Amino acid sequence: MEAKEVIISIIKANCILNDKLSASLKPFKISLQQFNVLRILRGQKGLPANLSEVHEKMVHKMSNTTRLIDKLINKTFVKRNTCKQNRRKIELFITPSGLRLLDQIDLIVKITEEKIIEKLNTKEKEKIVSILRHLNN
Amino acid sequence: MEAKEVIISIIKANCILNDKLSASLKPFKISLQQFNVLRILRGQKGLPANLSEVHEKMVHKMSNTTRLIDKLINKTFVKRNTCKQNRRKIELFITPSGLRLLDQIDLIVKITEEKIIEKLNTKEKEKIVSILRHLNN
DNA sequence: ATATTACATTTGTATTTACAATTGTTGTAG
């Protein structure tokens, strides 16, 4: 088994999965990355997240995370404050309208995600996550 | 095991692997996608490949494959002819200078690829390829 | 207090990618 094969199979899987998820988000005029940011912020359960925390959980260059969030702010789904304790940092919150959007989107994304991996059984899912985690560390 | 977890692990793996490969290609002023096209054309062993064939093996929109190849042509690594039998099609060849470039790049990419998956044993590599293939079809 | 360094984010710019529409060519039905 050549390294190349393994790598290509990961790249292709990513591509397919990205296409399907993006397509399911299209009616909501939101990109996959924007959706991910909103999900991360919701995960904070009211606590602010600062930009670098969000950035770490993403797969982006920092500069583009800024602009990604600019867009979410324009759409009123996110609010940005500079942090009182450390004015270099900024605090990010998801707004009520952002939460409402996620409410609308959640189900369709969940269905899409499950459809993507529907052919995998429990063991395979566990296996792939553990192998990939292994690869990433 | 939630679908979301599986999907995120694939996305992250792809991200890491993409970063590492791109970095190793940087000294050669060539992108990963451009490198892939060259590899595909070399794989033809002298036979022409037409654009749609190349496109199918890639993870791009057709329109961008055209432009990707434009760049390789500007760099003289690829040659383009319109197909005599069917003038809608174009034939693509890798040039001698494209082959020389690949000669230079091959080793470093191979090393990078192997380094990326060095923590996986034979069984894991086989497993992951088979699971992902399963997912893609 | 001032200079220096590190930190957190932003800006500028070029390149890449997505999406829609268009061009030119071939096949085919009437």
Place this chain on the structure above:
DNA sequence: CTACAACAATTGTAAATACAAATGTAATAT
């Protein structure tokens, strides 16, 4: 033969992303 559909590739354009440099703030050393 002509019209029309299908095919293969390209172009135009907006959005996303990569990369380098700059801004503003805080911490530290002298």
